[in-house]
Amino acid sequence: MHQKKEIINKLRSSNLRPTKQRILIAKKLFDRKETFHFTAETLNKVVNRKGQTRISLATIYNTVEAFKKAGHIREILTNNSKSYYDTNIKSHHHFYDPQTKKLTDIDYQEVILKKIPNPPKGKKIKDLEIVISLQKK
Amino acid sequence: MHQKKEIINKLRSSNLRPTKQRILIAKKLFDRKETFHFTAETLNKVVNRKGQTRISLATIYNTVEAFKKAGHIREILTNNSKSYYDTNIKSHHHFYDPQTKKLTDIDYQEVILKKIPNPPKGKKIKDLEIVISLQKK
DNA sequence: AATCCAGTTTATAATTATTCTAAACTGGAA
DNA sequence: TTCCAGTTTAGAATAATTATAAACTGGATT
Numbered sequence: 001m002h003q004k005k006e007i008i009n010k011l012r013s014s015n016l017r018p019t020k021q022r023i024l025i026a027k028k029l030f031d032r033k034e035t036f037h038f039t040a041e042t043l044n045k046v047v048n049r050k051g052q053t054r055i056s057l058a059t060i061y062n063t064v065e066a067f068k069k070a071g072h073i074r075e076i077l078t079n080n081s082k083s084y085y086d087t088n089i090k091s092h093h094h095f096y097d098p099q100t101k102k103l104t105d106i107d108y109q110e111v112i113l114k115k116i117p118n119p120p121k122g123k124k125i126k127d128l129e130i131v132i133s134l135q136k137k
Numbered sequence: 138m139h140q141k142k143e144i145i146n147k148l149r150s151s152n153l154r155p156t157k158q159r160i161l162i163a164k165k166l167f168d169r170k171e172t173f174h175f176t177a178e179t180l181n182k183v184v185n186r187k188g189q190t191r192i193s194l195a196t197i198y199n200t201v202e203a204f205k206k207a208g209h210i211r212e213i214l215t216n217n218s219k220s221y222y223d224t225n226i227k228s229h230h231h232f233y234d235p236q237t238k239k240l241t242d243i244d245y246q247e248v249i250l251k252k253i254p255n256p257p258k259g260k261k262i263k264d265l266e267i268v269i270s271l272q273k274k
Numbered sequence: 275a276a277t278c279c280a281g282t283t284t285a286t287a288a289t290t291a292t293t294c295t296a297a298a299c300t301g302g303a304a
Numbered sequence: 305t306t307c308c309a310g311t312t313t314a315g316a317a318t319a320a321t322t323a324t325a326a327a328c329t330g331g332a333t334t
Contacts, residue, residue, distance in 0.1 A: 157329095
């Protein structure tokens with residue numbers, strides 16, 4: 001699905017030099033069936049499994065920031081102390097389970113908004129995110 | 138509006154011993170016309186203005202946590218590195234301006250949801266928060 | 275009103291997540 | 305092959321928050 005060539009193109013098209021670190025991280029992020037919700041910490045674990053070429057934590061942070069700026073991933077709202085990111089960049093929403101600290105996608109069409117407020121003068125809406133927090137029934 | 142007696146009752150009713158620190162913090166938080174969006178840092182500044190009896194930063198954090206647990210304030214979703222809190226505990230939503238890092242309330246009736254998803258099995262919805270990020274027009 | 279003690283406050287240390295720094299490395303243009 | 309801007313890296317620095325443990329206090333009990 002995400003061949004090395006595609007990944008390299010993706011990087012090139014956003015002015016990111018396709019280094020081996022970025023290619024490896026991109027593979028781990030985008031070569032999946034399901035979209036991926038992650039923090040710097042979880043990505044670091046996935047990337048630096050035993051035996052792999054080691055990538056420094058600083059590079060994990062740099063790359064996440066670069067991919068975010070390029071629009072390949074998006075940051076998710078939570079009130080956790082860590083930053084959460086999502087490989088699903090289409091407009092969609094999330095369930096958040098405070099017990100497990102896990103996020104789940106909510107498909108865009110699962111939420112229908114009938115009315116939204118006008119933005120303040122001089123501003124326009126950049127993004128609308130809904131987080132539905134869960135608790136045990 | 139929020140007399141000392143009311144504040145003491147509020148604290149007592151949530152099993153918080155009405156210490157002078159908590160009473161002072163509660164006054165600063167709740168004795169206002171508008172609801173208040175704050176971080177530990179901004180609350181600390183408001184509480185420890187020159188001349189006031191000094192309250193330690195640890196107590197600011199302890200009290201914010203205690204008030205949050207008691208439901209007197211609520212934490213707001215952002216993807217900022219600091220935690221934001223709101224003295225408005227009624228269900229409502231927010232505009233977020235990434236430029237100024239300022240939050241603004243959106244009245245509950247300004248948003249009408251026509252459809253929301255069913256929560257996963259075994260879970261129920263605890264809360265639904267909408268954050269509308271803004272950008273320059 | 276003196277005593278007492280669990281709950282609270284405090285200064286400070288520790289921790290956690292993230293960003294910075296500056297030296298070494300590298301992709302790819304020339 | 306050379307070169308250099310862009311990138312990676314280990315480790316230091318920073319920022320926000322939490323933990324620690326000693327001192328203090330609200331208020332119940334005497």
